[in-house]
Each structure stands twice: as C-alpha cells, then as structure tokens.
Amino acid sequence: MSEEKKLTPRGEDFAAWYNEVVLRAELADYSPVRGSMVIRPWGYGIWENMQRALDDMFKATGHENAYFPLLIPLSFIEREKEHVAGFAPELAVVTRAGGKELEEPLVIRPTSETIIYSMYAKWVQSYRDLPVLMNQWANVMRWEMRTRLFLRTAEFLWQEGHTAHASAEEAERETLLILGIYRKFMEEWMGMPPITGLKSDSEKFAGAVRSYACEALMQDNKALQAGTSHFLGQNFSRQFDLKFQSEAGQEEYAWNTSWGVSTRLVGGLVMSHGDDAGVVVPPKLAPIQVVIVPILRGDDSATAVKEKAAEVANRLRELGVRTRLDDRENLSPGSKYYEWERKGVPFRVEIGPKDLAQGQLALARRVTPEGARRKQFVPEGEAIAGMPDRLEDFQRELLESAVRRREEHSYRGVTSVGEVKEILDATGGFVFTGWSGDPAVEQTMKDVCKATSRVIPGEEFRSETPPENCISGDAPSRMEVVWARAY
RNA sequence: CGGGGCGUGGCGCAGUCCGGUAGCGCACCUGCUUUGGGAGCAGGGGGUCGUCGGUUCGAAUCCGACCGCCCCGACCA
Structure with a gap:
C-alpha cells in the first residue's frame, strides 16, 4: 500500500x-x-x-x-x-x-x-x-x-x-x-x-x-x-x-x-x-449503517452474487437498517473497504461466491473488540436478523469505551498548580481541584498551565471527598472545578 | 499584529541555487484483462507555473511590488 x-x-x-x-x-x-x-x-x-x-x-x-x-x-x-x-x-x-x-x-x-x-x-x-x-x-x-x-x-x-x-x-x-x-x-x-x-x-x-x-x-x-x-x-x-x-x-x-x-x-x-483508519460514526447517527460489498468474479457466479446482495440489502432495510449496496464495478473490494472504513460506516457485509455456496455472509465491524477477528462468517439468516442487535451493541460499546477513556484521564484530588501542569504536560485530561472562586487563580492557571476552568461539575461528577483547599494553596476551597486545555 | 513556511494540471510534489519554453505519483477518460484488504497492461486528456511590472534574444527559474494560503504565538460566549 x-x-x-x-x-x-x-x-x-x-x-x-x-x-x-x-x-x-x-x-x-x-x-x-x-x-x-x-x-x-x-x-x-x-x-x-x-x-x-x-x-x-x-x-x-x-x-x-x-x-x-x-x-x-x-x-x-x-x-x-x-x-x-x-x-x-x-x-x-x-x-x-x-x-x-x-x-x-x-x-x-x-x-x-x-x-x-x-x-x-x-x-x-x-x-x-x-x-x-x-x-x-x-x-x-x-x-x-x-x-x-x-x-x-x-x-x-x-x-x-x-x-x-x-x-x-x-x-x-x-x-x-x-x-x-x-x-x-x-x-x-x-x-x-x-x-x-x-x-x-x-x-x-x-x-x-x-x-x-x-x-x-x-x-x-x-x-x-x-x-x-x-x-x-x-x-x-x-x-x-x-x-x-x-x-x-x-x-x-x-x-x-x-x-x-x-x-x-x-x-x-x-x-x-476516530482512529487511524478514519472516522467512526455511531450507528444511531450513521447515514449508512451497513454497506454491502459484493465480490464479483469474472465467472458465472457474478449474477447470483449481485442478486443475493440486492436481496440482503432489501431484507436489512425491511428491518429498518440504513443500508447501501456498493455495486460499483470499477473498484476492487479492498478499495471499497478502505473507503467505507474511512467514512466510519459501522458494519460491512461481504457477499461472494463462497458465501453463496455456504449460505453465509462475511461481517466486519468498523471497530472490533480487542483480540477479536476482523471478519466473522455468520449464517445468512442470523446475520440479517441479528443486525439491529449488533448495531445496538456497537453503539453501547462506543459509549462504554469513551466513558472508560474519560475516567482514565480524569485526575482527582490534585492539590498543587505544579501537579496540574505536570499532568497536562504529560498526558492531558480533566484535572479536578478545589477553588476559592477567585478569578485571579484562573489567570494563574492560564499562565502557568495553559489551562482554563472548564466546568464546575454537577453533583454526580464531583469527587467523593470534596477538596479542602483552593488549588492556589492560599485559600479554602469553595467549589470543585475541572481544569483542562481546551479547543 | 509578530515569527516561520508555501503558492507549478483536481490532489500531493519535483524542477528555481546554475534562465533555453514543464515533469512525476495519485486521480480522471478509452479498451482489454481483473475483483475475498487500496488491480494490471496499453493508449489518452488536462497546467498562460498566484498577480502585476522589470531585467534578458529568451523567465516557473533573476529583481521589485502586491495578493492569497498554512503553521507557531497573541486572541477566542
């Protein structure tokens, strides 16, 4: 490549x-x-x-x-x-x-x-x-x-x-x-x-x-x-x-x-x-949720493959799945895979002569769980009927992994400006500290850490133990605040 | 506004130092063969080299001015 x-x-x-x-x-x-x-x-x-x-x-x-x-x-x-x-x-x-x-x-x-x-x-x-x-x-x-x-x-x-x-x-x-x-x-x-x-x-x-x-x-x-x-x-x-x-x-x-x-x-x-292959669009927002790529050989299997691909597309649509049949003949299957992955379509279905013979479909999810095979071969009926559930699972897992990522990069109980700077320089993330509410502290954080106060978190986001002191170190904390470098 | 970089087919770039009338990859078009992770071969189309002016027999190339874009900083409910 x-x-x-x-x-x-x-x-x-x-x-x-x-x-x-x-x-x-x-x-x-x-x-x-x-x-x-x-x-x-x-x-x-x-x-x-x-x-x-x-x-x-x-x-x-x-x-x-x-x-x-x-x-x-x-x-x-x-x-x-x-x-x-x-x-x-x-x-x-x-x-x-x-x-x-x-x-x-x-x-x-x-x-x-x-x-x-x-x-x-x-x-x-x-x-x-x-x-x-x-x-x-x-x-x-x-x-x-x-x-x-x-x-x-x-x-x-x-x-x-x-x-x-x-x-x-x-x-x-x-x-x-x-x-x-x-x-x-x-x-x-x-x-x-x-x-x-x-x-x-x-x-x-x-x-x-x-x-x-x-x-x-x-x-x-x-x-x-x-x-x-x-x-x-x-x-x-x-x-x-x-x-x-x-x-x-x-x-x-x-x-x-x-x-x-x-x-x-x-x-x-x-x-x-998004990942290094492109965008990842959650199923509920994806204009196309499933793209079907037919594998057309230069033999007499082509007609049957095309018919099956169109049939599968229609059956998915009947289930309310937004489906696109990519039947362009001037592109190789591989090139289509890259294109739709770049665009972030949640699922790809491949249909070729082998699948026809076996009564199966090849499924590829845009993001596969750690260690999982990229392609799965699933009996046709199950692959179609199970698609709404698979989309839902994918949607849920995207949220779960985003929550995990957010929590892994949330730093609580931080008590000094130097420590905030260290965290932001090293990895970045949300840094939770105490704050007196004095705007001068925000200016200091901006000058020293290039960070701004992003949000004074609502109750469900606050740390279990409320901070005692303001991050400035020279006043009691009146509220918890989240600092970060921001867009 | 300060610092740096760049303007050459649709996109990405080489050519600029050392002047001789433009080239590569991708994309595109036609045909044939292909198609399970970015197809191959053959043929083909497309650029007044950012703009204006100057130097020169001759400028993408040298000189001057201008315009535009990108990056870093300043700025950003």
Whole structure:
C-alpha cells in the first residue's frame, strides 16, 4: 500500500490527523472564503441525524421551532452591555445594500438573543402568555481569528433555543432540563459522555447570569465545549422591554434562557471515536449503517452474487437498517473497504461466491473488540436478523469505551498548580481541584498551565471527598472545578 | 499584529541555487484483462507555473511590488 493513501496516525500529529480525516472522509471541504467551510453530504447526513434526534427531544418537552432573520440591527446587539463586549470583535457587519450606505448597519447574527427577545416583547402581555418555548435551526457568523473545520468556523449551523418564563425558578429549571437533554443526546446518540456543570464567571456567555455546559474529552485529552445552556435572568428582558402582567397584577420582567449546540458536535464525534483508519460514526447517527460489498468474479457466479446482495440489502432495510449496496464495478473490494472504513460506516457485509455456496455472509465491524477477528462468517439468516442487535451493541460499546477513556484521564484530588501542569504536560485530561472562586487563580492557571476552568461539575461528577483547599494553596476551597486545555 | 513556511494540471510534489519554453505519483477518460484488504497492461486528456511590472534574444527559474494560503504565538460566549 502506498504511504500516500494512509492518514497521518493520531499519535504522530493529532491536528494533522483531524484535518485529513475530515477532508478525506468527505465530511467537509474548505470554501473559497477563509474560515468558512462546505459541509459535504456525508458530514451533513450525520448532522441531519443529530438534528432529528435533538429536535424530537425538544418537541417532546414542549418546544416549537420558529425562524428569526439573519440580519440584526447593530443597535440591538449594543443594547446589552456585556453581550456586545463579548461579541464586538467577531461581528460581521453589513453597511451597504441596494447600492447605497445603510442608515443603520446590520449585523449578521452571531446569536439571536436580541432580535428574539425584542419580538417576544411584542407577543407577551400576560403571565398567561408564558412560558414561551421556542427553538430555531439556523446559521450564525462569528469572525474568528483562527478557524478549524467544524470546531471553529466563521459560519456554522446550530440550534438556539430561547425561552421566557414568569419566574426565575422556572427559567432555571428550563436551563437544567436542556442541559440534561444535551447530556442524554451526547451519551446515547454520540457515545460522547460529557461532564456537565456550571461555567465560571469568566467563561460564561456574554450577557448570561449563569452558563451551564457539557464538556467532553477528546482523544488528545483536550476538552471540547460541546453544548451550553444559559440562565439569562432578566438581563435581556430589561433591555428589550419584555414585560408581563403577573397573576397578582404586577408588571414584571420575564426570565429568559438560551441554549445551543452546533455543527461543532460533528468535530467532537470525529475526535471522540476516530482512529487511524478514519472516522467512526455511531450507528444511531450513521447515514449508512451497513454497506454491502459484493465480490464479483469474472465467472458465472457474478449474477447470483449481485442478486443475493440486492436481496440482503432489501431484507436489512425491511428491518429498518440504513443500508447501501456498493455495486460499483470499477473498484476492487479492498478499495471499497478502505473507503467505507474511512467514512466510519459501522458494519460491512461481504457477499461472494463462497458465501453463496455456504449460505453465509462475511461481517466486519468498523471497530472490533480487542483480540477479536476482523471478519466473522455468520449464517445468512442470523446475520440479517441479528443486525439491529449488533448495531445496538456497537453503539453501547462506543459509549462504554469513551466513558472508560474519560475516567482514565480524569485526575482527582490534585492539590498543587505544579501537579496540574505536570499532568497536562504529560498526558492531558480533566484535572479536578478545589477553588476559592477567585478569578485571579484562573489567570494563574492560564499562565502557568495553559489551562482554563472548564466546568464546575454537577453533583454526580464531583469527587467523593470534596477538596479542602483552593488549588492556589492560599485559600479554602469553595467549589470543585475541572481544569483542562481546551479547543 | 509578530515569527516561520508555501503558492507549478483536481490532489500531493519535483524542477528555481546554475534562465533555453514543464515533469512525476495519485486521480480522471478509452479498451482489454481483473475483483475475498487500496488491480494490471496499453493508449489518452488536462497546467498562460498566484498577480502585476522589470531585467534578458529568451523567465516557473533573476529583481521589485502586491495578493492569497498554512503553521507557531497573541486572541477566542
């Protein structure tokens, strides 16, 4: 095999591996505009499956989709002080249209809080109009200095949920409900188990009172912020006059939440499960779950093989398995194997003359357990009928191994900055320590360890024994915090 | 914005030092033979060498300016 066709191994250069995998698995390609990308059908197919799963969960919890416009008056963005400060450097602004200068510049949305709450203000009169539970699937633009395919691009696709509530408690519950949905989605669909919890003040969303996040650990032991859910308090409702008359007849400002996940999740998926052969797509998200490769000899077996392959494809489809028959005749079977492995299709079925004679199918799973044979020969009926179970097993095992990997690279009970640095320099991972809550400590960690506080973990992620002292060593700990180098 | 590197068929590169009118691998097209881990042979198509200007009989190659991209750093709800 020529070296040219291989991917750079992950262990050699993870960043190079990531870029090659994304391009060569045809998930995406660079566009003519710096920092923006084209999402190709294989990558978009994965995103569509993510969308469908999330959308179902949003709908099941009472949310409705709507669509708000791409262009937002600059003055809207400027209204919330922290919000504009957070986004100002990365705004793309339209100043000319229709052949002349605009009276007021229009911002291409970096996020839609301002336009959405200004509209809610128009629609909400009474507590009876609350809660408002909306979501939109949209593109947004943030002019990043340095971009990476899927992980940070100038334009990206996401969903942003925006809700309005009559009480702070209810809004807070909504924020946590969504955080739970995100976590469930990442675990059950992506096999990417995040640590969830609260963001520190310096890491929270510009304009939020509190931000909650899902932080996932990639294979290079760097953290990826994979989803955020914000309790906005009344910050935006005050600026946009989103008021309602309460049951008691008082005029009050509504309480808001916003939450989002983006196409960045596709990058997270790649960095969670990919290997040196390419991407690995969990069955529940795979646009194609099983690819069938017929082995065509130059004798009279070819017709029978083709017929059998088509029959097997149909029977799998009847069982609800997304199946592709790869009947291209100009490629050798081996070349097809490499291609579909690179793209991460969970299972491959080979059908050749020998299998026909034996009434069997050759099955190859994209990732085989340690020590297992790559190919298994299984009686045809069993191979077909058992496929849904095999897909489920694979899905489960991907999550299990990701959880194992996360736990193996979670370091608890660390008490000194030097130790944190040592761990991060040696292997990377999530480092749990105590923290006083003083932002100066975060600055120190950044300077000394190149690490940021990723998340103040929720209860189920905290260490059994709470840390006594702040990592700085000069104050008692007020909370446990997770440090990591991050994307 | 600072430091480094690179622009040559679709992709990856050689050729640049030492000027003579462009080559290799992959991919692509046609035909035949093939197909159980990246097929073989034969034939074929495709590049004003990033742009503009200069030097020269002659520039991918030398000189100047500009443009673009990548990497490291700064920056990054």
